[in-house]
Amino acid sequence: AKSLSRRFIASKPLFGAPSVVQAVNGVDLEIAEGETFAIVGESGCGKSTLARLLSHLIEPSEGTVTYGGREISGLTGSDLRDLRREMQFIFQDPFSSLNPRMTVGALIAEPLRIHRIGTPAEQRAKVAELLRKVGLRAEHADRYPHEFSGGQRQRIGIARALATGPRVVIGDEPVSALDVSIQAQVVNILEDLKDEFGLTLIIIAHDLAVIRHIADRVAVMYLGEIVELGDAAEVFASPAHPYTEALLSAIPIPSTGARKVQTKIEGDPPNPISPPPGCRFHTRCPYAEDRCRTERPALRETAPGRRVACHLAETLSLDGITGTEESR
Ligand code: SF4
Numbered sequence: 001a002k003s004l005s006r007r008f009i010a011s012k013p014l015f016g017a018p019s020v021v022q023a024v025n026g027v028d029l030e031i032a033e034g035e036t037f038a039i040v041g042e043s044g045c046g047k048s049t050l051a052r053l054l055s056h057l058i059e060p061s062e063g064t065v066t067y068g069g070r071e072i073s074g075l076t077g078s079d080l081r082d083l084r085r086e087m088q089f090i091f092q093d094p095f096s097s098l099n100p101r102m103t104v105g106a107l108i109a110e111p112l113r114i115h116r117i118g119t120p121a122e123q124r125a126k127v128a129e130l131l132r133k134v135g136l137r138a139e140h141a142d143r144y145p146h147e148f149s150g151g152q153r154q155r156i157g158i159a160r161a162l163a164t165g166p167r168v169v170i171g172d173e174p175v176s177a178l179d180v181s182i183q184a185q186v187v188n189i190l191e192d193l194k195d196e197f198g199l200t201l202i203i204i205a206h207d208l209a210v211i212r213h214i215a216d217r218v219a220v221m222y223l224g225e226i227v228e229l230g231d232a233a234e235v236f237a238s239p240a241h242p243y244t245e246a247l248l249s250a251i252p253i254p255s256t257g258a259r260k261v262q263t264k265i266e267g268d269p270p271n272p273i274s275p276p277p278g279c280r281f282h283t284r285c286p287y288a289e290d291r292c293r294t295e296r297p298a299l300r301e302t303a304p305g306r307r308v309a310c311h312l313a314e315t316l317s318l319d320g321i322t323g324t325e326e327s328r
């Protein structure tokens with residue numbers, strides 16, 4: 001089958017489906033071939049909705065999503081099947097996303113059967129190869145998911161996602177359900193496989209620590225909007241949005257387990273269906289001024305490649321995390 005080129009563009013504005021009102025309001029972003037793009041924010045911020053829009057699992061009610069220069073909402077038939085084959089998901093909970101009655105081999109081969117790729121013998125060989133790629137053994141194909149640990153099950157989920165030879169893999173909180181000690185292993189596997197297969201990786205996370213070492217670029221979302229977007233290392237070193245600073249302040253220092261600084265936000269985010277007026281973050285922002293309560297900040301370019309939605313982006317001097325702190 002002919003394939004779409006590996007480039008994804010979501011043009012402004014995108015809106016969520018009616019049940020997720022304003023979940024991805026005014027999102028405007030472009031994801032390039034071969035990059036690892038992270039979308040971070042608290043639960044309910046719209047990051048999963050954004051990923052579903054990108055993969056055509058839901059339709060934008062306004063705006064467009066294009067992939068390879070083509071609008072994906074217009075895809076049908078074999079073009080839509082190609083898109084599904086090229087774009088695969090890894091889900092948060094490896095326990096619930098795997099059918100317990102299917103063997104590991106059948107689970108990994110299922111996408112191959114759905115897309116009619118290869119003979120049964122070729123599918124078995126592919127399963128064995130994929131199991132080895134994720135650090136498991138070919139014999140594991142005959143066993144059932146419950147026989148494996150959480151980390152191993154997520155490796156099985158990764159093998160399954162890679163079965164069709166996708167170009168884009170979307171990980172929706174792929175390691176959130178795992179012990180911290182296992183998270184790095186799974187992230188490392190993802191990174192290795194990304195390099196090996198030339199994947200474009202989109203990682204959704206609520207925890208910046210998870211994506212810190214693998215993301216090329218990061219989009220920080222708050223109440224359905226991107227509030228900061230840029231090169232991941234730059235965003236980590238010098239955040240320009242107070243919400244990003246708050247997320248970074250919650251990253252534990254490895255040696256002590258202590259928080260870097262006191263987390264600067266508290267409480268749950270407001271209801272995204274009726275967000276606060278002005279800047280949506282003003283109810284939790286330690287730097288809020290009068291105009292923040294009435295004037296909505298646009299997502300604007302503050303430096304090459306960096307976009308920030310904060311009135312004070314150029315004047316605040318916010319705390320980031322530098323590379324040297326990693327070794328502490
Ligand atoms: Fe805080 Fe105002 Fe910036 Fe919003 S616009 S993040 S309330 S300083």
Ligand code: MG
Nearest residue numbers: 043044047048
């Ligand atoms: Mg989610």
